[in-house]
Amino acid sequence: MAHKNAITLVVANLTICCFFSLLCSEEARGGPHLERNSAIARLKRMEASIKAVQSGRTETQLGGAVAPLIRLPTTHVVNIGIGTPPRNFRGKVDTGSDLIWFQCDPFNGSRRYTLPMFYPEDSSTYRPVPCSSSLCSALGNSTCALDCQYSHIYSGSWSTQGELSFETFTMADTSGAAHSFGGIAFGCSHIVQGDGLEEANGVVGLGRGQLSLISQIGESKFSYCLSFEYNGSPFHDIDRFSTPLLLGSAAELNGIGVQSTMVINNTVLPKLNSYYYFSVEGITLGNVSLNIPRGTFDIQSNGSGGFIIDSGTHYTVLPHAAFTAVASVLDSVLGLPRSNDSKAGLSVCYSSPYYDYIPDVNMTFHMLGADYIVEGKHNFVQYTESGPTKIGNLLCLAMLDMDEASVAGVPAVLGSFQQQDYHILYDNAKQRLSFTPTRCRSLYMSSYLQSKAPIPILGCHFLLPLLLLYFVAFSLTV
Numbered sequence: 001m002a003h004k005n006a007i008t009l010v011v012a013n014l015t016i017c018c019f020f021s022l023l024c025s026e027e028a029r030g031g032p033h034l035e036r037n038s039a040i041a042r043l044k045r046m047e048a049s050i051k052a053v054q055s056g057r058t059e060t061q062l063g064g065a066v067a068p069l070i071r072l073p074t075t076h077v078v079n080i081g082i083g084t085p086p087r088n089f090r091g092k093v094d095t096g097s098d099l100i101w102f103q104c105d106p107f108n109g110s111r112r113y114t115l116p117m118f119y120p121e122d123s124s125t126y127r128p129v130p131c132s133s134s135l136c137s138a139l140g141n142s143t144c145a146l147d148c149q150y151s152h153i154y155s156g157s158w159s160t161q162g163e164l165s166f167e168t169f170t171m172a173d174t175s176g177a178a179h180s181f182g183g184i185a186f187g188c189s190h191i192v193q194g195d196g197l198e199e200a201n202g203v204v205g206l207g208r209g210q211l212s213l214i215s216q217i218g219e220s221k222f223s224y225c226l227s228f229e230y231n232g233s234p235f236h237d238i239d240r241f242s243t244p245l246l247l248g249s250a251a252e253l254n255g256i257g258v259q260s261t262m263v264i265n266n267t268v269l270p271k272l273n274s275y276y277y278f279s280v281e282g283i284t285l286g287n288v289s290l291n292i293p294r295g296t297f298d299i300q301s302n303g304s305g306g307f308i309i310d311s312g313t314h315y316t317v318l319p320h321a322a323f324t325a326v327a328s329v330l331d332s333v334l335g336l337p338r339s340n341d342s343k344a345g346l347s348v349c350y351s352s353p354y355y356d357y358i359p360d361v362n363m364t365f366h367m368l369g370a371d372y373i374v375e376g377k378h379n380f381v382q383y384t385e386s387g388p389t390k391i392g393n394l395l396c397l398a399m400l401d402m403d404e405a406s407v408a409g410v411p412a413v414l415g416s417f418q419q420q421d422y423h424i425l426y427d428n429a430k431q432r433l434s435f436t437p438t439r440c441r442s443l444y445m446s447s448y449l450q451s452k453a454p455i456p457i458l459g460c461h462f463l464l465p466l467l468l469l470y471f472v473a474f475s476l477t478v
């Protein structure tokens with residue numbers, strides 16, 4: 001009996017210890033300690049820069065920039081500070097366009113969401129881009145009467161209008177310190193029409209053109225890992241659970257398992273070279289090589305077609321011939337009945353008798369020099385059907401048919417859904433896309449910044465020895 005009591009106490013004490021140590025580690029990584037740690041880090045940097053000035057040295061070059069990427073239900077947004085003083089805004093990360101824009105006061109658009117607005121009058125660094133600026137001409141469709149007005153239409157028939165302006169953007173450097181980039185041209189957007197942006201304040205273009213964020217900060221490469229796990233809820237600590245958008249020299253991808261393919265040019269329609277085009281030679285589904293006509297994914301002789309990677313498109317879009325080939329092979333591989341219930345515009349759906357079943361069917365895109373494998377969980381979306389007659393799941397192919405989307409001549413798109421859990425590097429200097437399958441969790445901002453610049457954690461760990469002492473003393477008295 002006494003023996004049993006002792007064990008109970010030991011277990012109870014261990015539980016208390018574990019609980020406290022968990023509490024400590026949680027608290028130490030976030031909350032007030034983070035503020036304190038960043039204040040310490042800031043002081044240390046100030047000290048370093050004062051010393052550098054005193055000794056006549058210049059400060060070390062910026063090692064690139066880092067901004068948190070947040071996964072929302074249908075999009076990935078990047079958190080960036082804009083204006084002076086900086087305020088944070090969420091821009092949809094779009095590698096399929098160049099223009100950066102945010103909703104701006106006065107605003108006339110369908111504002112179904114209560115996200116903050118950019119107020120030019122609240123910032124001391126806001127100024128219009130003059131008509132004579134090459135950035136204004138780079139818009140392609142600007143009208144310049146008073147200042148540089150733009151109108152940008154996205155595929156999917158939504159658009160934005162406003163004036164191109166200069167502003168200071170604030171991101172972090174790799175040590176986590178705030179770094180400001182002055183004179184970034186962005187669209188102060190007064191009108192947004194159509195559906196396409198429900199969860200962001202604007203769009204951050206990362207295309208290959210002059211107006212994109214990457215071009216404007218004078219860097220040639222960036223990388224990201226789009227997480228499969230939602231982290232946009234207010235219950236999450238954004239800094240801890242977001243993955244980094246790495247810009248400039250911070251973006252590196254080396255080692256075993258990294259594959260690369262060339263980014264190619266559209267020589268017929270060079271205006272479309274904001275897109276990251278690459279070559280796709282074929283697709284394998286499971287172990288079946290799809291019967292798709294040769295050249296289906298090539299840029300056509302009139303400049304249409306081709307295959308691009310785009311973080312701003314949710315589901316992968318395939319030309320009709322390729323889409324039907326995928327669907328017909330899936331019919332036989334899955335052996336499930338097709339359902340004519342279509343969800344979220346996904347036209348190929350199956351009635352599945354299982355509750356939680358995502359088929360382990362890989363799809364391999366054979367790119368020039370690389371095989372890009374999309375695992376089953378990133379090829380399907382499941383919808384649970386309940387009710388007296390409908391029990392089970394609706395399993396839909398997470399891809400769109402270009403013909404059904406009633407678009408013609410546009411490129412095929414590797415969408416963000418199929419990019420999840422890949423670390424992808426876009427290198428404009430080398431004209432190369434590199435990627436490797438990665439559990440994006442391993443790249444969370446917190447672990448990334450801490451591994452780059454270890455900040456001493458002085459949380460409540462001093463309690464641990466005390467607890468241990470208490471535990472030993474208590475065990476001895478039993």
Ligand SMILES: *[C@@H]1O[C@H](CO)[C@@H](O)[C@H](O)[C@H]1NC(C)=O
Pocket residue numbers: 108109
């Ligand atoms: C807002 O836009 C609508 C059309 O989209 C237009 O009818 C209306 O006049 C605009 N309001 C202002 C204040 O510009």
Ligand SMILES: *[C@@H]1O[C@H](CO)[C@@H](O)[C@H](O)[C@H]1NC(C)=O
Pocket residue numbers: 141151152153
């Ligand atoms: C250019 O802007 C005008 C309105 O300002 C618009 O009607 C036209 O469709 C735009 N063209 C393109 C290619 O975006």
Ligand SMILES: *[C@@H]1O[C@H](CO)[C@@H](O)[C@H](O)[C@H]1NC(C)=O
Pocket residue numbers: 263264265431
């Ligand atoms: C693509 O176009 C860019 C800009 O015009 C040029 O610098 C580059 O060499 C071209 N790449 C290839 C592979 O032709």
Ligand SMILES: *[C@@H]1O[C@H](CO)[C@@H](O)[C@H](O)[C@H]1NC(C)=O
Pocket residue numbers: 287288
């Ligand atoms: C493909 O896989 C199926 C089972 O998954 C198997 O029966 C078939 O033999 C395989 N075909 C080839 C060509 O390997």
Ligand SMILES: *[C@@H]1O[C@H](CO)[C@@H](O)[C@H](O)[C@H]1NC(C)=O
Pocket residue numbers: 338339340341
């Ligand atoms: C398909 O939809 C029609 C109505 O739109 C319905 O009558 C029919 O039963 C459905 N078929 C299946 C297999 O669910």
Ligand SMILES: *[C@@H]1O[C@H](CO)[C@@H](O)[C@H](O)[C@H]1NC(C)=O
Pocket residue numbers: 360361362373375
């Ligand atoms: C799918 O691909 C993953 C990653 O390459 C691999 O681990 C897995 O075995 C593949 N599944 C099938 C059924 O081939």
Ligand SMILES: *[C@@H]1O[C@H](CO)[C@@H](O)[C@H](O)[C@H]1NC(C)=O
Pocket residue numbers: 300302303304408409
């Ligand atoms: C280019 O040709 C294709 C057919 O090969 C056609 O569908 C498309 O509309 C054409 N695009 C342009 C811009 O002419």
